[in-house]
Amino acid sequence: MFEDNKTIGSYHSDFEKEKGLIEVENLKCSYPPFDQIVLDDLSLVINSGEFVTILGHSGSGKTTLLRSLAGFEIIQEGYIRINGILASTSWTHLPPEKRKIGFIFQDYALFPHLTVRQNISFGIVGNKNYKKKRENYILDLIGLKKQDNRYPHQLSGGQQQRVALGRALAPNPVAILMDEPFSNLDRQLRSSLSREVRDIIKSSGITAILVTHDREEAMVLSDRVGVLVDGKLIQISEPEKLYRFPASLEVSRMISETRLIQGIVQKRHINTEIGKISIEKIQSGNSTFNEGSSIIASLRPEDLTIKKSNSETHGTIVRKEFSGNNLIYCVELKSGDFLHVDNFNRIDSLDEGEHVSLDFSLRNPISVFPK
Amino acid sequence: MKINIDIGQTFLSIFSLFIIFIVSIPLVYLVVRVLGNDGNVLDLIFRRRIYEIIIRTLTLVFSVTILSLIIALTLSWIIERTDIPWKKFFTILSVLPIVFPSYVAGMIFVDFLGPKGRIQGWLEPLGVDQLPEIYGFWGSTILLSLLSYPYLFLIIRSSLNRIDANLEEASNVLGKNGVKTFILVTLPLLRPAISSGCILVALYTLSDFGAVSLLRYETFTWAIMTQYESSFNRVVAASFSLVLVLFAFLILILDGLIVKSKNYYVSGISGTSRKAKLIKLNLSSKIFSVFIIFFIIFFSVFFPFYGLTYWLIRGAIAGEIINFNWLLVWNSMSVSFLAAISCVFCSLMISLLIVKYNNKIGILTEKISYLGFGLPGIAIALGVIFVGLKLISPLYQTIALLILGYIILFLPVTIGAIKSSMLHINPHIEEASRSLGFKMWYTTLKITIPIIISGVLAGGILVFMLTMKELPATMILAPLGFETLSTSIWSYSSEAFFAKSAFPSMLLVLISGPFTAYLAFRGYTISDKPVKENLNVRR
CATH class of the missing domain: 2.40.50.140 (Nucleic acid-binding proteins)
Known part of the structure; x- marks a missing residue:
């Protein structure tokens, strides 16, 4: 099925230029028991290397958007194209393990039976030598070289956050998705760590999508902020533009x-x-x-x-x-x-x-x- | 006021010391008896044959554990993780083999699947004049696995349900497909559950007497019983028991080592995490999955029930039900009731000492009582017999000695249930009642008892059920001429009077089975700590 998708996407040509490009067209997502619509006719293009935040209240559908990008949810209508490859449509579904995407869960979801190093190593593909190098590089990047033999439960919340980031970055994903990654941290740590994470991601040149309900976080970190209300993307724009020219009262109230x-x-x-x-x-x-x-x-x-x-x-x-x-x-x-x-x-x-x-x-x- | 508390605590402490004495003395006595004997007994047991028995026993324990694990993993994964229909129904059926005592299941197994058994008779016209040999290693392995996999199934199932789905999705998104994720993430997270479930199965196999003797596979329990019944020198049986005890200890120590060193797993399993999404199977894999479940359940549930019913009808035609000696039911129920009451009483005292006073003697008593959990009934019974003969001879050949054996075997079941229900009482609740102006006795009556009553009942009922089914200890400790349902089934089935044993077997399954299954089910699914606090049979 993977091969098929590749050929479908191949006329989108020039792979390198599109590395990290994410295109969402007319996405519709609903949950089975009552077909309750979670995402409705959502279109969005995220350029490679861009840091985009989706801002929304709980229940707005922001987590569902992220999960359907990652391939955890099946979509009902529309397209998701990652790197020019057709990843989700109503008739095909590229499984998450083939999307080359990094995901940071709200609860980090670190493997409790693996050490910091083993967690980071989990997704790396390559020979022993490369693996070792890559692990060390990531450990340096997240500043946890000394703690590499610890287990997740022996780390502080902030350190666990870094491991989650490191683990997601380690396989060299084309994009990284973050589901309220800072919500479990206390206020002070949240603002310093979120900037640090942004810098790391920016320096790796990876496309990043963050969802959050914290407007300050969204405004400070992102190149662009999208406001999601009841499954509809109402406005997406640079933070300052969004602040000065909100498209609706809801947007205005949400961002300031x-x-x-x-x-x-x-x-x-x-x-x-x-x-x-x-x-x-x-x-x-x-x-x-x-x-x-x-x-x-x-x-x-x-x-x-x-x-x-x-x-x-x-x-x-x-x-x-x-x-x-x-x-x-x-x-x-x-x-x-x-x-x-x-x-x-x-x-x-x-x-x-x-x-x-x-x-x-x-x-x-x-x-x-x-x- | 202070003096009052001290008196209570002192009384309870003395009582606990007494329990420690009762529980540990048979074991101590076994050791003293064997080591105190002259050298030729040791020569006797360390002859070539014992190595054979050791090897046989250990291979059986190992193979039953592995086969049960495969069955349990398959069933729980299919039922919990795929979208097959009738899940409740399959879950209940998967647990149901717990209701068959191994000697009842063994009897049906032999009667139907024996080389010249009933099924061979049906197949005779097709030219099958002999079925493959079921006696010995393979037959025992299969039968014991079919009987003991539910323990593993229940533990794995509840643990599988509590794995955070995010962990498996994290693995997916890091490029690992379903199979790799299962091996790299799910299985390691299940390891504590698997290891404690395997311990249950291993101990069950080690202490089983009925199945192995019906299938003529000579393990320790069978050797002990033969030695005990045939020779005048019971020291050999005692020595064998001691070796058996040693193995039980080894298994328990192994468990301790595995579980302790893997404590960190707990963090991966939390009560509030999101449940994994069900895997959508296409029609043919759905049919195949359901077929696998039916295949296992056919042998572990339908088959024994069919066999029992078949013999029941044959027996009924022959008038076995009319001739049935109802005294057996009375005997079984009365000793079981006495055992349950005694266990509940002792556990109330010990739990009170632990929970209310946090007393060291109480905690020690609880720990020591766990001996009964891990140790085979046959070994404990022999220890009790020796003590009965030498130290408390007036009790020898009385019901009291039998009850004593049951208390040692099943005390941990009630302590577990009652202690954990007492821990649910927030001390402030009692204080609140007192501060609202109610007297101590009224508070106890209206607050404390209603809170702990469900634990007391659950523990008591489970002991009652386990006692009803218990065989080896009952055989050794019951006074001459005192027969219960289990011993009479055993005596009929070992002489192949299947029609005679069908009615008591059915009674036993119908009386004790459903409750046992229900309590086992409940104990495993509700409790947050599936191993330590469940009400189940052996741990």
Whole structure:
């Protein structure tokens, strides 16, 4: 069957140029008992050497996407092409062991009966000499040369993570897939180790796909971030573009801390409860709005300021939360909506029950979505 | 208050010491008796013949273990990992051979498959005048494997279910296909389960008496019984028993070594991991898989049941059921009941000492009681007989001595069940009840007993069942003229009165079988630690 697939893919020519190229077209994946659709008409191209993160909540289908790329799941419709070779369609399925892909599991899935060295050696193909060299190279790369004779349960969480990475890289895969690989680590270790992993992968020039629900991780690590909601890939773009031009309210909320406020579209501005937003400060993506239509404006925390007021008030502070480097007030607006407002510099601290007035301090364009 | 606790603990400690004494004295006595004898006894047992018996016994133990392992691995893999239909049905049938005492199965085996047996009779018109020899090594190997593979099956099955599917997928994605993954990942992860299951099977084979003597394959147990029954000098039988004990110890030590050195496996098997996806078989492989299961089950379950039913009907026509001596049932049930009650009582005391006071004597008692688990019934019975003759002669030839033997054999079963159910009691629960204003006795009645009762019942019922089926110790220790279901089946079947033995055999299987199978099943599937905490027969 492998040979067949190879010939199917062969007119895609020039193997080297496409090393690591992953193409997904109209992928549909559902689970048997009720044919519940997990992935719906998903298309995606990942260029060789690219580091792409798929961001989604639990249940969004991100793990299924990764597992169908690896060949663990059978797809119902569409194509998956890896390296120009047709790997999954509704009628053929290249088994995982023939896809030349590295996979890092959320729980690492290190073989408990093998040492660090044996775990890394597991997937390497070649003679003894080559194996030994490759093992040593990988052990150096992940910085666990001294622990090579230990068993997985004798390692810390971070070390286990490195072994998982080393084991996946050792057979020289064309791409590496990571399923929430840092979620079992504590916060501090997570940010340092994830950068380290990114650097290792980048330096090996391997295509990488990471799925996570942690937006910070996604933004920091990736060349591109895709947002997956209910089995649909809503937007995929560079982190900064995604941040500045979210395609929908969902994307906006998923990739950054947002402050939502309702408004009505006027000729030259948008009217909101706490003031007007001039039309120059607005980017609405592809959608156009008629005068008089209701919208939701998605603001960043830094887009709002707060001050004590006795005359013209917008609302009342109902709660205040101290979160380390800033103070967040929960303000009940006159309409009954709630709005969180940050007080970054923490000067003139306000108290619960106080009347306040709010204002915009827009530096970058803000996004507006239909209500 | 403090004094009260001390009195309780002291009493329990003394009781435990007494149990240690009872459990260990037969063994000690065997050793003293054999070593204290003059040299020519040692000469006697170390003559050429004993080497033959050693070799025979060890080859049988080895081959039965291997064959059982092959059967168990095949069945559990097909049932747990492929998408064949009727899985529940096959699982239950695969466990069912546990219900046949080896002497009952052996009897049917001989009667049907013997060279001039019933099947040969059916095949006579086709020109088959003799079936291949079933007596001896091959017959014993096959029969004992068919009877003992369920122990391995249950352990492997539950362990197979708890392997994290990610590990096998990790191997796939690293370029290893299904077969390589099974050898490189699945089998190593199953190794603790396989090794403890093999120990069960090895000990079962080592201590089996019924099957090997019906199939005339001379192993230690048979040699011991012949020596015991034929010669006046029982020291030879005792010496043989001691060698048997030595082998049982060796097997147990081997187990300890394997399991201890492979402790790290535990991390690969967790309760919460994802289950492996079922392998989709095409129609022909599905049919083939189901055929394999049917092939094994045909010999291990259908065949014995058919044989029993056949003889039952033949016997019924001949009036065997009307003439049946119902006293046998009463005898069997009453000694089994006494054995169960005694084991439960002793275990309650010992478990209390361990769990409540964390007392060293209690822990030691539990450890020593495990002797009964590993050691063959025949050896223990001989030890008890010697003690009965020399130290407590008033008890010789009484039911009490028989019960004593049963306690030594089956105490670990109830200790295991009761201790683990007591460990489930969070001490805070009792304290909560006390703080809500209830007295100690009320708390015990309303909280403690309901929590441990299922463990107590399970342990007690299992001892009852095991005692019903027990043969060699019952034969040696029962007072003259005291017959039970098992001894009467044995005496009929060894004289080839199959029709006479069919009714008591069926009774035995119907009374003890289903419960044994159920408890074995439950013990293995629910317990997180399949080896140490299960309620099963030998460990």
